[in-house]
Amino acid sequence: MDWELFRSSFWPILRGGLTGTIPLTLVSFVVGLTLALVLALMRISGRRLLSGIARVYISLVRGTPLLVQLFVVFYGLPSIGVVIPPWPSAVIAFSLNVAGYAAEILRAAILSVPKGQWEAGHTIGMSRRRTLRRIILPQAARVSVPPLSNTFISLVKDTSLASLILVTELFREAQQIAAFSREFMFLYLEAALIYWVFCFVLAAGQGALEKRLDRYVIH
Amino acid sequence: MSSTDPAPARTQTPGEVLLSATGLQKSFGSNMVLRSIDLTVCRGEVVALVGPSGSGKTTVLRSLNGLEVPDGGTVAFAGGPSVNFGGTVSGRELSALRDHSAMVFQQYNLFPHRTVLENVIEGPVQVQRRRRAEAVQDAEKLLDRVGLLEKKDQYPFELSGGQQQRVGIVRALALRPDLLLFDEPTSALDPELVGEVLKVIKDLAEEDWTMVIVTHELAFAREVADEVVFMDGGVVVERGHPDQVLRNPEHERTRRFVQRLLHPF
Numbered sequence: 001m002d003w004e005l006f007r008s009s010f011w012p013i014l015r016g017g018l019t020g021t022i023p024l025t026l027v028s029f030v031v032g033l034t035l036a037l038v039l040a041l042m043r044i045s046g047r048r049l050l051s052g053i054a055r056v057y058i059s060l061v062r063g064t065p066l067l068v069q070l071f072v073v074f075y076g077l078p079s080i081g082v083v084i085p086p087w088p089s090a091v092i093a094f095s096l097n098v099a100g101y102a103a104e105i106l107r108a109a110i111l112s113v114p115k116g117q118w119e120a121g122h123t124i125g126m127s128r129r130r131t132l133r134r135i136i137l138p139q140a141a142r143v144s145v146p147p148l149s150n151t152f153i154s155l156v157k158d159t160s161l162a163s164l165i166l167v168t169e170l171f172r173e174a175q176q177i178a179a180f181s182r183e184f185m186f187l188y189l190e191a192a193l194i195y196w197v198f199c200f201v202l203a204a205g206q207g208a209l210e211k212r213l214d215r216y217v218i219h
Numbered sequence: 220m221s222s223t224d225p226a227p228a229r230t231q232t233p234g235e236v237l238l239s240a241t242g243l244q245k246s247f248g249s250n251m252v253l254r255s256i257d258l259t260v261c262r263g264e265v266v267a268l269v270g271p272s273g274s275g276k277t278t279v280l281r282s283l284n285g286l287e288v289p290d291g292g293t294v295a296f297a298g299g300p301s302v303n304f305g306g307t308v309s310g311r312e313l314s315a316l317r318d319h320s321a322m323v324f325q326q327y328n329l330f331p332h333r334t335v336l337e338n339v340i341e342g343p344v345q346v347q348r349r350r351r352a353e354a355v356q357d358a359e360k361l362l363d364r365v366g367l368l369e370k371k372d373q374y375p376f377e378l379s380g381g382q383q384q385r386v387g388i389v390r391a392l393a394l395r396p397d398l399l400l401f402d403e404p405t406s407a408l409d410p411e412l413v414g415e416v417l418k419v420i421k422d423l424a425e426e427d428w429t430m431v432i433v434t435h436e437l438a439f440a441r442e443v444a445d446e447v448v449f450m451d452g453g454v455v456v457e458r459g460h461p462d463q464v465l466r467n468p469e470h471e472r473t474r475r476f477v478q479r480l481l482h483p484f
Contacts, residue, residue, distance in 0.1 A: 119286050120328035124342030124394060125317050127310065134345065138332045216332050216374040 005183055009190060013173045017194055020169025024159045028091050029152055032098025039103035041132075044110060054103065061100025067161055069093045074165040090162040094155060101151050109144035110136060142213040149206040153199050160195075170194060236297050237262045237429055238319075238398060243282050243292035243304075245275075252278050253289065254453045260398065263427040267434055267444035267461070271476060274450040276433045280400055283431065284320045285313035296397065320398040321391035325406050327383040329375040335362065335386050336371040342394045354393070361389045365419050381412030388419055399423065401432040437480050441465050449473045 042054035061069070074089040084092065113136050121131030163172035174191035178184045238260040245253040252275045260266050268276040281287035283294055288308055295301035300315035302308060321342075329338050336358055343354040362368045365385040367378075375383055384404060391399055404420065405413040417439050424430065424443040434440055440447055440461060447464040449457045449472075457464055457473045468474045 114326075114328075116324060116326055116328035117330065119322075120324065120330065122286065122313075123284060123317060123320075123322040124390065125314060125346035126342075127314065130345065134341070135330055142332075217376055 002183070002186060005181060005186060006190065009174075009177045009181075009187060012177060013170060013187075013191055014194060016168060016173030017170035017198065020162075020167060020172070021156065021159050021195075021198070024087070024090055024094065024162060024167065024169060025152070025156050028094035028159075029098055029155055031091065031095040033102055033148070035095065035099035036102035036106055039099060040106035040110060043103065043107045058100045058103055061097055066093070066097050066158055067164070069097055070161055070165055086162070086165050086167045089165055090159070090167050094159065094162075097158075098151060098155060102148060105144050105147045105151065106140065109140035112143050113139045142210075142217075145206065145210050145213060149202070149209075153202055156198055156202065157195055235262045236260075237264075238283065238294070238296055240279070240283060240294045241292055243279060243289045243294075245278055245282065245287065245289045252453050253282075256292070256450075256453075256455060258283075258431075258448065258455075260429060260431060262397075262429055264445045265424045265428075265430045265432065265443050267432050267440035267447045268450060269434060269437065269440055269447060269476075270450035270456075275453040276448075276450045277402055279450070280322075280402055280431060280433050283316075283398075283400060284322060285316045286322070288313075299397075319396060320400055321394045321396040322400040322402065323384070323387045323391050323404050325403040327375070327380070327387045327407070329383055329386055329390070331375050334372050334374055335367065335378070338375070338386060339390050339393045342390070347394070358389070358393055361392050362386075365389055379412060380408045381415045384408065384412075384416045385419055388416070388423075392423075397429060399428055399430045401430060401434070403433050403435065405434070405436060435480070437465055437477065449476065451476070 039054045042050040070093040073093045121135045160171035178187040240258040243256040289304045293303045339358040340354040343349045447461045
């Protein structure tokens with residue numbers, strides 16, 4: 001164990017995680033989830049055009065590699081005159097990707113709420129929109145936390161792909177230190193360790209959130 | 220009537236028509252479940268809809284507040300909204316209809332993520348824009364009436380079926396509707412819990428609430444209803460005073476149905 005190398009590399013890599021990986025994950029997830037809700041509502045709207053658009057979008061996102069999506073945004077768009085810097089490119093690609101996956105999760109979660117809940121909302125005078133917001137979505141949220149947590153944790157790790165479009169994040173820091181120290185094994189394992197710690201913390205957070213949302217169901 | 224008393228005013232003229240439904244028709248695919256149903260409900264009156272499964276009675280009930288949109292016919296409240304289901308019906312029209320009634324469901328359909336109290340005040344506060352404190356006071360009074368005040372901060376899953384259904388009834392009452400609709404309110408309950416729910420409904424009948432009840436409890440219907448409507452195959456076969464329809468039915472179909480329920484084997 002090369003303690004000297006560990007000491008000198010740990011902080012730069014962790015800093016890459018704190019200032020690159022984590023903000024990139026959070027921003028992409030929030031934007032992606034918002035888009036996902038819109039897509040899910042389009043899918044269940046009962047309007048053929050809206051639902052068709054959402055369906056095609058979801059199919060495209062899920063049917064193409066994330067790396068290709070990232071490259072299209074960063075390396076592809078400039079050839080038609082659209083130049084987007086690394087960080088925004090990464091946010092765009094990751095958000096659009098998350099939206100495709102999370103849309104199906106949210107759609108399934110909304111559909112899992114019994115029809116009687118919609119009817120109960122309507123009979124106390126609520127509009128569709130208000131019933132959705134106050135009655136359906138809170139119940140759908142509970143169902144969707146485990147699968148959305150999966151998406152979120154995958155995203156943390158997938159952001160390492162952003163190193164390939166020059167975003168300074170956890171993995172790119174590790175790569176750069178490895179390039180001049182030639183200690184590839186050591187540094188990549190170190191990077192892996194930090195990713196694992198991040199994900200471990202998130203999984204704990206998921207557990208706490210599930211527990212909170214489960215307070216109104218039979219255990 | 221004080222502002223916090225949710226019971227309807229007693230000064231209404233008895234016999235005054237509150238709701239009239241005419242020519243209700245509905246098909247699901249090629250299956251015609253309603254063939255021109257007429258129904259009139261007067262203020263303070265209790266109408267029991269009875270009949271075999273698939274007779275269309277629940278569809279009639281659900282048409283009265285637009286949960287089911289009939290293919291034709293009208294539903295009109297005296298001096299209130301009138302909806303003609305022949306053409307396209309807007310969400311606004313349906314919600315105008317719903318403003319005048321409240322429904323109690325077979326499966327209770329309480330909001331599982333809300334406490335008992337929150338279930339009851341949701342409509343009054345969110346939809347009717349009443350002051351929260353006033354709605355809570357009302358809700359507590361109503362919960363107390365059905366013996367569930369001490370459960371107000373519990374979630375529905377912590378309650379028995381009978382308790383949940385009593386909350387369902389209170390949730391409907393809290394809206395102060397002109398008309399209460401009951402869709403087989405005791406069919407999902409364990410037999411020993413049926414009584415506590417029927418008792419609450421009977422008390423409401425005695426307070427002159429206007430109600431339409433779909434039920435299989437014929438003894439109950441005979442006791443509380445002012446009129447019994449017997450449906451079969453999407454038509455009203457017979458209607459009239461409960462003693463007449465349930466004891467001396469004119470029609471063979473009614474007779475067979477009553478016999479079957481009274482002597483199942």
